[in-house]
Amino acid sequence: MKKTLVALLGASCLSGGLAVAQQSIVDDNAATFGWYDNRDWTNVELADPGDRSSGFVPVDWKVYRSGDKPYDVVITGGRVIDPASGLDAVRNLGIVGNRIVTVSEEALNGTEVIEAEGLVVAPGFIDTHAHGMDPFTNKMMLRDGVTSAGDLEYGSLQIAKFYEDREGISLINYFTGVSHEYARIAAMDGVIATENTFVYPVRAKAGADGESAWAERFPTDDEFAEMKEWIRQGMKDGALSFATTIGYFPAFAHTWELYELQKIAAEYGRISSGHFRMLPHDPPPLEYIMGYKEAMANAVGLGIPLLLSHNNNRGWEEMHEIVVGARENGMVIWDEQYPWAAGGPNAGAPPLTPENFEYWGQKIEEVLFDPAQDKFLTEEEFMKMREEAPETNLLWFARPQEWVPQFCATPDMVIANDVLPMLQDDGTFLPLDFPYEEWAGHPRGAGSRGLCFRLNRENNVPLMLTINNASTFSARMLCKAGVQQMCVRGRVQEGMIADLVVLDPETIRENADYGPGKNGLPTTGIPHVLVSGQVAVRDSVVDLDVRAGVAIRHTPVAD
Incomplete structure (x- = not known):
């Protein structure tokens, strides 16, 4: 039976026992990550062989797996971490279109190759x-x-x-x-x-x-x-x-x-x-x-x-x-x-009143900060902002x-x-x-x-x-x-959408902070990001010509 980390570790939340917490995640996911029906998605046969909506691998992908055709993108030598299956091992990924076609220990041939030795490949x-x-x-x-x-x-x-x-x-x-x-x-x-x-x-x-x-x-x-x-x-x-x-x-x-x-x-x-x-x-x-x-x-x-x-x-x-x-x-x-x-x-948020701050035992000048001015606000400044720029x-x-x-x-x-x-x-x-x-x-x-x-x-x-x-x-x-x-997202598995992150586990970190000039500084240690199989971030630079995002939406219902 799964427990919260606090329950697993006691009062000192970060003192030890994290291997137990990790195993809990892997066990849970291994047991239930068929999500709907525990099918192995790579073996699902659908009526329409061109339908990839459920993660099924069409028969024509065999030509890529056989080496007769190069994959569109290959990520090679990365440490694949997939919480859905518990996989944590070096693998090569072959991607065609928006799908992960192959996760393999074998070398793969790709039109575009991302070298990931020493890096982690994770779901987006x-x-x-x-x-x-x-x-x-x-x-x-x-x-x-x-x-x-x-x-x-x-x-x-x-x-x-x-x-x-x-x-x-x-x-x-x-x-x-x-x-x-x-x-x-x-x-x-x-x-x-x-x-x-x-x-x-x-x-x-x-x-x-x-x-x-x-x-x-x-x-x-x-x-x-x-x-x-x-x-x-x-x-x-x-x-x-x-x-x-x-x-x-x-x-x-x-x-x-x-x-x-x-x-x-x-x-x-x-x-x-x-x-x-x-x-x-x-x-x-x-x-x-x-x-x-x-x-x-x-x-x-x-x-x-x-x-x-x-x-x-x-x-x-x-x-x-x-x-x-x-x-x-x-x-x-x-x-x-x-x-x-x-x-x-926002300054005009209804609950943020002097009366409420007093009720909560907080002083406005100690808790309300304007990042644009890089300063804490006095009550007078806050009330003026609330009135003029809510x-x-x-x-x-x-x-x-x-x-x-x-x-x-x-x-x-x-x-x-x-x-x-x-x-x-x-x-x-x-x-x-x-x-x-x-x-x-x-x-x-x-x-x-x-x-x-x-x-x-x-x-x-x-x-x-x-x-x-x-x-x-x-x-x-x-x-x-x-x-x-x-x-078909959140997993590094064959048949899944190729929304992927390639990160350096030793250096990944935030650079954004509360200080001036730091609020929007981007995270470092994520050299590559793929959206729907397209390389949206390459060598830590966003490719603005790649507009691969798609709608996540229920099918509209007619009146």
Whole structure:
């Protein structure tokens, strides 16, 4: 029976016993990583021999395996680490199109060859909590090894538009949920969000008349009916989840509001995900994880999968243990974390009031930092910003630094960076050639995976565990939740999509930090990244001509 790392290791979370934790991951994955039915994907025969959607290897690939034709790309001599099977050995990979055709000890012939001696070949990293999804943010995340990213916390309002806007031009794979908060803003403030997955400008527009109804009162019956229609349309258009940020309006949403909207997710067989009710520092009986438990109770009753965003506040260990236990009892549920002591709210976020900071026992001038000015804000400065520029990204130092290595080392708690994009003065997203060192925002957008790899290396946490948390476990749970395209990702196996990361286990690290000029510095130690079989990062340089990202989406449902 699997246990959390805290349970395995006792109070000193990083003191030893990590081999036990690693074996737990391998045993779990070996037992269940058929995901749907434990088939060996390489031996599946489908009616249509050209259909590769389920990971099946078409017969015509034999010509590559026989050596009659060169593979499109060969990765040679790398140490392949595949948490799905437990493989940790030197292998050569042969790739044709977007698929891994061969994983072999034999030498392979390729049109393009990537030399990987001394390096690790891992499945591409997956992030379920990325806001904005703009080209520069995706470029920054590519350098951190991310090949698939989406927003399952805020989500989007116009799901069809989200996917249409990115088709054929995205550097990485992309997905989203349909947004509870955007639906409230549309119904209660009359603002229709077009800034897909970046809510701060939308909040500013909603409050431009001096009232943010979405966060300051309960909806009327007609407004709630409109909200439900927005959510239902998002499901029809292929959203992966119902994405809520009820934690930003906890006192103005009845329990039945959340339940009724989760019921729509159940109608369409989708995930419920997001930032649930309660605030990080609230005392009993309003503790933070009570919001998770509310959503979890609804999900159990409705029989739907549940993803808990950023489980890295007070009570996180307790909640993770509950999540693990629920999974062992058959529930499709998982949690994520970003490995930083600071959060990244906007200045106008409804919970950030002087009264709340006093209630939490925090001083604004000690916890609220403006990365653009490289300074902590006084209460007067903060209140002026809240009034005049509520969309401004801030850093809120909300949790102890000593928790961060524990987040990274906890098995099966996935890494998700919660990145927030930076906007130009005219409100548009940054151009692709924007300098990394001029990016002013939370460093989690640039270096969350690099940070966990470095911390886990320094604390002797096995690579298998880190790669599992960065990639494989997200793919596994999304697949179990019905996202078919994730069933062929997160694995370095024959027949799988060739979303791959080639990394140096001895040098991979974050360079992003809170200091000026450092917020957007890219991770180093990841020389090569492949998206859908195409080399998107070569020798640590992003190839901007490679737009191999594809939509991760449920099939739209006709009216």
